[in-house]
Amino acid sequence: MADTWLPSLITATPQEGFELAITLSRRGVKYTQPDMDTLKQLRPEYANSADGLTAASQVIAINFQTVSAANNYWRG
Amino acid sequence: MADTWLPSLITATPQEGFELAITLSRRGVKYTQPDMDTLKQLRPEYANSADGLTAASQVIAINFQTVSAANNYWRG
Amino acid sequence: MADTWLPSLITATPQEGFELAITLSRRGVKYTQPDMDTLKQLRPEYANSADGLTAASQVIAINFQTVSAANNYWRG
Amino acid sequence: MADTWLPSLITATPQEGFELAITLSRRGVKYTQPDMDTLKQLRPEYANSADGLTAASQVIAINFQTVSAANNYWRG
Amino acid sequence: MADTWLPSLITATPQEGFELAITLSRRGVKYTQPDMDTLKQLRPEYANSADGLTAASQVIAINFQTVSAANNYWRG
Amino acid sequence: MADTWLPSLITATPQEGFELAITLSRRGVKYTQPDMDTLKQLRPEYANSADGLTAASQVIAINFQTVSAANNYWRG
Numbered sequence: 541m542a543d544t545w546l547p548s549l550i551t552a553t554p555q556e557g558f559e560l561a562i563t564l565s566r567r568g569v570k571y572t573q574p575d576m577d578t579l580k581q582l583r584p585e586y587a588n589s590a591d592g593l594t595a596a597s598q599v600i601a602i603n604f605q606t607v608s609a610a611n612n613y614w615r616g
Numbered sequence: 617m618a619d620t621w622l623p624s625l626i627t628a629t630p631q632e633g634f635e636l637a638i639t640l641s642r643r644g645v646k647y648t649q650p651d652m653d654t655l656k657q658l659r660p661e662y663a664n665s666a667d668g669l670t671a672a673s674q675v676i677a678i679n680f681q682t683v684s685a686a687n688n689y690w691r692g
Numbered sequence: 693m694a695d696t697w698l699p700s701l702i703t704a705t706p707q708e709g710f711e712l713a714i715t716l717s718r719r720g721v722k723y724t725q726p727d728m729d730t731l732k733q734l735r736p737e738y739a740n741s742a743d744g745l746t747a748a749s750q751v752i753a754i755n756f757q758t759v760s761a762a763n764n765y766w767r768g
Numbered sequence: 769m770a771d772t773w774l775p776s777l778i779t780a781t782p783q784e785g786f787e788l789a790i791t792l793s794r795r796g797v798k799y800t801q802p803d804m805d806t807l808k809q810l811r812p813e814y815a816n817s818a819d820g821l822t823a824a825s826q827v828i829a830i831n832f833q834t835v836s837a838a839n840n841y842w843r844g
Numbered sequence: 845m846a847d848t849w850l851p852s853l854i855t856a857t858p859q860e861g862f863e864l865a866i867t868l869s870r871r872g873v874k875y876t877q878p879d880m881d882t883l884k885q886l887r888p889e890y891a892n893s894a895d896g897l898t899a900a901s902q903v904i905a906i907n908f909q910t911v912s913a914a915n916n917y918w919r920g
Numbered sequence: 921m922a923d924t925w926l927p928s929l930i931t932a933t934p935q936e937g938f939e940l941a942i943t944l945s946r947r948g949v950k951y952t953q954p955d956m957d958t959l960k961q962l963r964p965e966y967a968n969s970a971d972g973l974t975a976a977s978q979v980i981a982i983n984f985q986t987v988s989a990a991n992n993y994w995r996g
Contacts, residue, residue: 544859546859546862547858547859548918549917553622555620555621555622555623558643559647564905564908567862568905569898572891572897572900572904573892578891582892583894586894586898588654588658590658590661590662590668591667591668592895593645593649594668594671595899595902596644596648597644597645597675598675598678598902599898600647601640601641601675601682603908604640604682606909606917608682608686609917610918613625614624614625629699630698630700631697631698631699634698634719638720638724663724663725664734665734665737667737669721669725669734670738670744672721672724673717673721676720676723677717677720677751677754677758680716681754684701684758689761689762690700691762705774707774707775714799739801739806740806741810742810742811742813742814742820743814745797745801747823749797749827750796750823750827752796752799753793753796753830754830756792756834757830757833757834760838761837765837767838782927783924783926786926790948790952814952815952815958816953817965818965818969819966821949821952822949822966822972822976824949825949825952826979828951829944829945829982832944832983832986833982833985836989841986841989841990843990850935851933851935853988868984872942872981873974882967882968886968889969889971890974896971899971899975899978900974902978903978903981910985910988913989914993914995
């Protein structure tokens with residue numbers, strides 16, 4: 541991927557940090573399966589499955605650990 | 617999501633921190649599947665499944681690591 | 693849950709810390725499924741399953757990381 | 769469990785630390801299912817399953833993170 | 845593997861760090877199954893499966909924690 | 921296991937650290953199932969399965985976090 545999508549891990553607020561964690565989680569998927577049509581077809585498989593949603597939330601939680609540490613937990 | 621739901625990771629007590637970890641875990645699900653009707657339909661799938669509940673507890677545990685570190689473990 | 697069940701992450705010994713990690717793991721389940729009858733019915737599903745027990749042990753391990761860090765690993 | 773099985777996280781060597789991580793992983797199982805006969809019956813279920821062994825190794829890895837940090841990685 | 849594929853964990857940018865995390869995740873697979881033909885045959889199994897892609901993204905997230913810490917989160 | 925297989929977590933390079941992480945992951949399996957014949961029989965079960973390989977890579981990633989921290993990420 542030639543474009544710049546991750547210039548920094550620093551965000552203004554915890555909420556923006558959480559949203560960056562979601563971006564990281566999705567990028568992990570896209571690097572593994574770059575074909576957008578395949579990804580769209582797979583969406584119902586996890587977005588309508590309790591196990592799939594919990595698994596997605598877990599990856600976000602792991603990435604949020606990284607982003608939170610990078611931002612010193614926005615302690616101010 | 618335009619509303620502010622995560623202004624800070626700081627909480628007064630460990631218990632409030634644990635409850636924030638639950639909020640983070642649920643938000644990870646809601647960002648992935650924003651449709652509330654679908655989420656309601658899926659609830660019995662994990663809330664009545666031992667594996668589903670253990671998986672939910674694991675996501676909470678990961679988020680609780682983040683919140684606990686943010687609060688210096690409420691060491692006082 | 694209105695009652696106070698987590699006043700502190702500090703424990704006198706590593707073993708008490710491990711037991712607190714178990715409490716945290718169970719609370720993660722109870723917050724997700726508060727109905728005690730349902731929880732009792734689900735117990736055989738994981739307590740008699742090798743996969744279920746390993747998964748339970750993993751959640752405890754993650755929470756024990758948090759409690760151990762909070763207590764500076766009881767290095768004393 | 770009334771007996772003392774975890775007086776300290778400190779070990780003399782990394783290898784003893786790894787073995788303590790195994791003890792922690794097994795204790796997580798035993799606290800969840802204290803009946804030794806049930807545990808013996810379940811053993812073939814994971815010890816003869818590739819997935820079960822990988823899952824067991826993962827719990828050990830998580831506990832080894834804790835024990836290693838407690839010992840400052842035996843940097844000496 | 846005799847060749848040098850990991851001379852350093854330091855990268856110029858977070859994005860390069862994320863890509864190194866992907867490399868680490870793939871190397872973990874290749875060390876376990878070095879046969880390239882088998883790996884190619886298995887690719888559709890996870891690249892066309894929602895669960896498989898989420899699992900791949902999780903391994904990347906864990907390795908990205910390591911690379912991010914190594915680089916002090918590129919705080920500058 | 922009476923022999924010494926883990927005298928130190930310190931390695932000269934990140935790549936040797938990654939290989940030590942693989943050793944740790946395998947030892948976690950061997951402590952749980954010491955019978956070499958059983959382990960050989962199980963090998964095709966995970967080495968020819970996409971899910972099994974991703975799971976193996978995840979355990980390596982967790983152990984690599986430990987080894988990397990022990991070596992201060994080979995920054996020096």
